[in-house]
Amino acid sequence: MKVEVISYTRDCEKLIAAASKLTLSKKPFEEIWGSLSEDEIDTWIKETVIRWHFSPWEHCVYTFYIGGVSRVLTHQLVRHRIASYSQHSQRFKALHDIEFVVPDRINMSEEAKRLFLDTVDNARDAYHKLIEKGIPFEDARYVLPQAVTTKILVTMNARELMHFFSLRMCTRAQLEIRRLAWLMWRKVYELHPRLWKWAGPRCLQTENLIRRNPIEFPRVLEEAGVEFVSEKCPEGLPRESIVKCLRHSYHEVSK
Known part of the structure; x- marks a missing residue:
């Protein structure tokens, strides 16, 4: 499986923060954009998470090249409809070096x-x-079986990508598309860590709805003593097992 970010919104974090501030500020956008400090960018991104206000994330867009995956995976992928897809054709092009997952x-x-x-x-x-x-x-x-490999170009805005991660990084997702989701998350996290530290499986997003101070996903994966306050995750897993489940998913896709 190969995943590359081909194109992305350069000032993504600042743009989302500015859009978030714009919704609550009397100032003109030019002034908001010109005066936004680094600390304010963090504050206003965090504000979108606290208020579950993800429409500002739609201004940020990523394009991925994905190769060496099965048609099973792409059938699941294209169900995420707020996206654009260009996939290698089997109708107009003969397949020569056919491989399978x-x-x-x-x-x-x-x-x-x-x-x-x-x-x-x-x-x-x-x-x-x-x-x-x-x-x-x-x-x-x-x-040809569904295991045949394919390649596809995918463009999603950050809000849809957040939704994609919430479903496909979860252990309930099939392993191949779960690997893809984690790889895509790592790619965007490297580009925009202040944004994507708030993204992860659905249990993280619902957890941050009820916490006074939302928790960052890398902390959940790496720090000892991290606990959830949710009684159970959206899939019914009890509180004491949620962090263990997240780390299991992380290590399973890292093999």
């Missing part, structure tokens, strides 16, 4: 792995034979 749990069993590889190899051979017989690409592709 082998799920981890299949990889762990030699018998299951052999059955899987034999099946996808047969599908690959059938695809090429159909094309040799003059069958159009758009029809020959029907024989």
Whole structure:
């Protein structure tokens, strides 16, 4: 799996902070933008988290290149509708070097792995034979399994990306798309840490709704003694297990 940030809003953190302040200030935008200090940027970004006011995040946009993932993953990905997608075509372009994603749990069993590889190899051979017989690409592709790899360009605004992370970084998400979500989070966190330290699985976002002082996601992953005040997470996990679950997800996708 390969993930790259191709393009992004350069002044993302400042822009979101300025948009947040604009909603509550009498000052003209030019004055807000020109006088916004570094401390104020942190304050106003945090304010969006405290007030659950994420419309300012929509002004910030990221474009990702994603490659070496399965069609299973992209079927799940494109369900996030407030985004733009450009995916490699199987209809107008023949596939030559066809590769497949082998799920981890299949990889762990030699018998299951052999059955899987034999099946996808047969599908690959059938695809090429159909094309040799003059069958159009758009029809020959029907024989290919969902494990076939693909590449896709994805553009999302930061608010939609926050929503994507809330669902797909959770342990309830399938492992392949969960790996993708964590990789994407790391990429944007490296670019804009003051923004993306507030993003994470849904349990973090609902937790920050009820805390007097919201908690930063890297603290949850790294610091000892971090505790949630929520009685349970949105998936029903009890309070005492939430941090352990988050760290398990982090280590599982890091393998």
